[in-house]
Amino acid sequence: MFEKFKKSQEYLKKAYTFIPSATQTFSKGPSQWPTGASPNFIEKGLGAWVWDVDGNKYLDHLMALGAVILGYGNEQVNREIKKYIDSGVIFSQMHPLEIELSEKLVHLIPSAEMVKLFKNGSDATTAAIRAARAFTGRDHIIFCGYHGWHDWYVATTSRSFGIPDFNKELSHQFQYNNIDSLRSLIQSFPNKISAVIMEPVGVEKPEEGFLEEVREICTKEGIILIFDEIVTGFRFHMGGYQSICGVIPDMSCFGKAMGNGMPISALVGRREIMKLFETHLFVSGTFGGEVASIAACCKTIDVLQDENGLAKIKFYSDRLCQGIRELIKAYRLESYMDVKGYSSRSILTFLPQRSLSVEEMKTYFMQECIKENLLYFCSHVPCVSHSENELTFSLKALDMAMSRFSQSIKSGDLLDKIESKVIEPIFRKA
Numbered sequence: 483m484f485e486k487f488k489k490s491q492e493y494l495k496k497a498y499t500f501i502p503s504a505t506q507t508f509s510k511g512p513s514q515w516p517t518g519a520s521p522n523f524i525e526k527g528l529g530a531w532v533w534d535v536d537g538n539k540y541l542d543h544l545m546a547l548g549a550v551i552l553g554y555g556n557e558q559v560n561r562e563i564k565k566y567i568d569s570g571v572i573f574s575q576m577h578p579l580e581i582e583l584s585e586k587l588v589h590l591i592p593s594a595e596m597v598k599l600f601k602n603g604s605d606a607t608t609a610a611i612r613a614a615r616a617f618t619g620r621d622h623i624i625f626c627g628y629h630g631w632h633d634w635y636v637a638t639t640s641r642s643f644g645i646p647d648f649n650k651e652l653s654h655q656f657q658y659n660n661i662d663s664l665r666s667l668i669q670s671f672p673n674k675i676s677a678v679i680m681e682p683v684g685v686e687k688p689e690e691g692f693l694e695e696v697r698e699i700c701t702k703e704g705i706i707l708i709f710d711e712i713v714t715g716f717r718f719h720m721g722g723y724q725s726i727c728g729v730i731p732d733m734s735c736f737g738k739a740m741g742n743g744m745p746i747s748a749l750v751g752r753r754e755i756m757k758l759f760e761t762h763l764f765v766s767g768t769f770g771g772e773v774a775s776i777a778a779c780c781k782t783i784d785v786l787q788d789e790n791g792l793a794k795i796k797f798y799s800d801r802l803c804q805g806i807r808e809l810i811k812a813y814r815l816e817s818y819m820d821v822k823g824y825s826s827r828s829i830l831t832f833l834p835q836r837s838l839s840v841e842e843m844k845t846y847f848m849q850e851c852i853k854e855n856l857l858y859f860c861s862h863v864p865c866v867s868h869s870e871n872e873l874t875f876s877l878k879a880l881d882m883a884m885s886r887f888s889q890s891i892k893s894g895d896l897l898d899k900i901e902s903k904v905i906e907p908i909f910r911k912a
């Protein structure tokens with residue numbers, strides 16, 4: 483255990499007493515980091531940098547799981563939030579800003595005719611599923627990838643305890659870029675599929691014609707196509723990836739970066755479907771219209787547009803990915819690691835070895851990056867504050883980590899050099 487992380491360790495011990503898994507969010511928790519050789523509690527952030535509770539300073543690339551798009555503590559957003567905090571953040575009736583933001587989103591997002599605001603991405607995806615079921619009168623869902631913590635999705639995972647079994651029978655997974663896997667599910671449940679929900683792009687690029695074919699099949703079969711743009715929205719394009727690929731879903735879900743870290747998400751979609759929230763559905767929450775987060779979102783949109791923020795992120799990300807690829811090549815680690823993804827959202831993946839698991843390699847690599855003050859999760863979702871200085875810093879830290887990784891492979895003692903518990907997958911493979 484490192485003296486450097488003494489306070490983190492003390493907090494962790496206490497957190498386990500009061501908080502299951504010591505965290506509200508699995509990916510932030512101790513099982514996902516080289517705990518003991520990494521910080522666990524962060525006290526403050528500025529731009530792309532954070533300080534842990536022991537006073538160590540780190541460059542971050544995970545940015546609160548992609549929620550912080552401008553940078554921590556952005557002054558313009560903060561000023562706006564404070565303005566609304568001073569005049570009250572929640573009331574007994576609606577606030578005009580709800581209309582202002584909804585109108586902005588309708589202008590920005592091709593699939594948006596009406597908007598419902600929420601707090602978490604899961605709220606938006608779950609509301610979308612309910613609306614699709616109501617609109618079609620069908621119960622089954624086809625999904626692809628992660629969509630949040632609600633029953634209809636988690637039923638299909640290894641953490642499905644507490645969820646009635648029938649949910650499992652209604653949710654079916656297809657593979658991205660595999661149109662036959664979608665077709666085959668639709669054939670297996672004729673006239674029973676209400677929705678196809680998917681990220682339009684993940685770390686894999688859509689193959690030519692794939693998204694268009696998904697759209698065509700859904701239209702033909704009367705299935706509601708939902709794009710989960712929780713990550714891609716406000717990262718690839720202000721109007722989501724749909725603005726880039728030109729395939730327009732019936733409904734889309736946005737979240738994460740919308741409010742530069744303030745809790746806000748949105749479901750947008752075709753008017754005739756969204757109108758069901760007026761007549762047939764009950765989807766309503768105390769904090770949906772909370773004003774400080776809505777103000778933060780309006781300001782985040784303005785700043786991203788004024789500063790051409792998303793182009794800056796892409797420019798940074800392209801060079802980061804290129805730099806990592808060059809390092810992998812220089813250290814001849816091609817059979818151990820790879821950079822995947824679109825530039826604004828990419829990951830460093832590890833390739834399973836006979837004598838080393840992916841988790842073991844990842845733990846060691848994260849540990850070595852953290853020694854270089856890079857708070858590295860092997861996911862890159864950079865923000866506008868990542869610039870030249872941050873790029874130089876990152877590549878130098880990654881160079882050091884890769885050099886040590888390569889040495890350990892050669893000497894065959896990587897496992898002995900892991901100074902913490904090995905990270906654990908959140909969902910076990912079936």
Ligand SMILES: Cc1ncc(COP(=O)(O)O)c(C=O)c1O
Nearest residue numbers: 602603604628629630710712713
């Ligand atoms: C693609 C995708 N959809 C939905 C969600 C759920 O969002 P939240 O955690 O805000 O509920 C996430 C969260 O990571 C996500 O990555």
